[in-house]
Amino acid sequence: MKKQIPTVKGARDFYxxxxxxxxxxxxxxxxxxxxxxxxxxxGPFLETLELYAAKSGEELVKEQAFVFNDRGGEQITxxxxxxxxxxxxxxxxxxxxxxxxxxxxxxxxxxxxxxxKGRSREFFQWNIDILGTDSIEADAEIAAIGAEFFRAIGLxxxxxxxxxxxxxxxxxxxxxxxxADIKPALKLIDRIEKLSAEAWAQYxxxxxxxxxxxxxxxxxxxxxxxxxxxxxxxxxFDILDSMGVREYFEYEPSVVRGLDYYTRTVMEARxxxxxxxxxxxxxxxxxLVSEVGSDQRISGVGFAMGDMVIGLVAAKYGRTPTFAKSPxxxxxxxxxxxxxxxxxxxARSLRESGLRTxxxxxxxxxxxxxxxxxxxxxxxxxxIGPDEAAAGMASVKDLKNRAQFSVSQADLPAKLREILDSPxxx
RNA sequence: GUGCCUGUAGCUCAAUAGGUUAGAGCGCCACACUGUGGAUGUGGAUGUUGUGGGUUCAAGUCCCAUCAGGCACCCCA
Numbered sequence: 011m012k013k014q015i016p017t018v019k020g021a022r023d024f025y026x027x028x029x030x031x032x033x034x035x036x037x038x039x040x041x042x043x044x045x046x047x048x049x050x051x052x053g054p055f056l057e058t059l060e061l062y063a064a065k066s067g068e069e070l071v072k073e074q075a076f077v078f079n080d081r082g083g084e085q086i087t088x089x090x091x092x093x094x095x096x097x098x099x100x101x102x103x104x105x106x107x108x109x110x111x112x113x114x115x116x117x118x119x120x121x122x123x124x125x126x127k128g129r130s131r132e133f134f135q136w137n138i139d140i141l142g143t144d145s146i147e148a149d150a151e152i153a154a155i156g157a158e159f160f161r162a163i164g165l166x167x168x169x170x171x172x173x174x175x176x177x178x179x180x181x182x183x184x185x186x187x188x189x190a191d192i193k194p195a196l197k198l199i200d201r202i203e204k205l206s207a208e209a210w211a212q213y214x215x216x217x218x219x220x221x222x223x224x225x226x227x228x229x230x231x232x233x234x235x236x237x238x239x240x241x242x243x244x245x246x247f248d249i250l251d252s253m254g255v256r257e258y259f260e261y262e263p264s265v266v267r268g269l270d271y272y273t274r275t276v277m278e279a280r281x282x283x284x285x286x287x288x289x290x291x292x293x294x295x296x297x298l299v300s301e302v303g304s305d306q307r308i309s310g311v312g313f314a315m316g317d318m319v320i321g322l323v324a325a326k327y328g329r330t331p332t333f334a335k336s337p338x339x340x341x342x343x344x345x346x347x348x349x350x351x352x353x354x355x356x357a358r359s360l361r362e363s364g365l366r367t368x369x370x371x372x373x374x375x376x377x378x379x380x381x382x383x384x385x386x387x388x389x390x391x392x393x394i395g396p397d398e399a400a401a402g403m404a405s406v407k408d409l410k411n412r413a414q415f416s417v418s419q420a421d422l423p424a425k426l427r428e429i430l431d432s433p434x435x436x
Numbered sequence: 437g438u439g440c441c442u443g444u445a446g447c448u449c450a451a452u453a454g455g456u457u458a459g460a461g462c463g464c465c466a467c468a469c470u471g472u473g474g475a476u477g478u479g480g481a482u483g484u485u486g487u488g489g490g491u492u493c494a495a496g497u498c499c500c501a502u503c504a505g506g507c508a509c510c511c512c513a
Contacts, residue, residue, distance in 0.1 A: 135513060316513025380473035395471055
């Protein structure tokens with residue numbers, strides 16, 4: 011084999027099998043989004059660095075974005091996330107969009123990270139957001155859509171969960187401990203499950219917290235009933251109940267999320283076994299739209315789900331669909347060089363009747379052609395040899411139940427459709 | 437960006453303590469069947485052992501570098 015040029019690190023080839031998985035995710039995302047009335051949109055893949063500068067968090071921009079200079083010397087960024095683009099798009103038309111704005115998207119994002127399981131440098135991400143309303147019903151609707159998606163692809167509450175917290179609640183609680191600056195506290199919270207109790211307390215002290223403050227934080231983070239102190243969360247869980255998805259959710263005080271722009275509700279979905287990293291992450295952002303150029307204050311809430319982790323989780327539980335190799339339902343075989351025209355004509359009439367049809371491109375031995383049909387999962391094979399041609403007939407073989415019969419070429423499309431429409435005896 | 441682990445045919449893996457032309461299963465192709473698929477049988481192709489150096493009489497096996505993947509950190513979808 012000749013020397014091969016490898017793919018760019020962290021970029022993936024999508025062979026038909028992977029492509030069908032990606033499309034399956036896309037179709038389910040689309041279906042659930044539309045079920046709730048969300049409109050599809052997309053932003054540019056290329057953005058200015060400026061868009062992300064003060065909004066997404068230092069790390070994401072400085073360390074993890076693909077940034078390069080274009081020929082004019084402008085700093086261009088391959089989008090590492092979609093929310094800032096969304097915020098700009100909404101800000102641009104702030105005056106003319108009817109509210110609430112319900113939008114969703116599925117497209118590629120890039121982050122310059124070390125690839126690991128469930129994490130690559132080029133990945134696809136579902137984003138769904140509702141903007142222009144502060145109501146907690148909007149937060150709950152977004153969360154419910156996440157749960158509905160899991161349900162749609164067959165993931166049960168025993169397999170996945172969506173953890174909820176509220177940054178406003180946490181800020182109040184943290185302030186009550188006498189902590190002035192919230193940001194480092196959120197960072198400390200984010201780390202609690204990764205460090206031992208001692209290491210975590212030590213880390214807290216290093217970050218400038220007193221021993222009693224870290225102890226207070228630990229108590230806070232162990233309090234699964236903390237949500238009862240937040241009117242927003244009480245209502246939030248009530249609404250989920252009415253929406254019929256409550257069993258997917260639980261309150262988790264240690265979930266605070268990394269992005270700087272989240273202000274209140276935050277959410278994060280995980281598999282119950284804790285085997286994979288977060289399936290989705292999101293929350294409410296009250297100030298982002300005005301920060302990217304709107305005079306009006308437009309708040310929003312949404313989440314993002316990457317294609318990799320959900321793919322791994324779905325595969326683990328056997329919920330990914332079986333891969334259909336060929337979209338064709340019919341293969342028209344070619345008996346010999348002289349019968350090519352007959353086969354092409356038959357295929358044409360089948361296609362014109364709406365049946366997805368392949369032809370075999372060479373007049374090779376029949377068994378090879380049937381073997382091909384079988385390997386491709388094509389159910390019906392049409393054979394037009396000299397005998398059939400002379401009588402204006404065609405032989406049809408149903409590879410699924412080995413049945414074979416003959417039919418006039420004129421009736422072929424109707425007959426094949428009839429077979430495909432009738433239920434299979436199992 | 438840091439540390440650790442791994443890297444052999446398309447896939448999953450073998451190859452005594454470094455020792456003759458690197459093997460198997462699955463898959464692939466051909467034939468058995470000159471008008472008929474999934475099974476079976478027979479035969480066949482495929483690897484510069486990730487890449488580049490080095491040590492050695494001899495390297496898939498040891499050393500170094502590099503690339504890629506995985507794990508932890510970081511961060512996050």
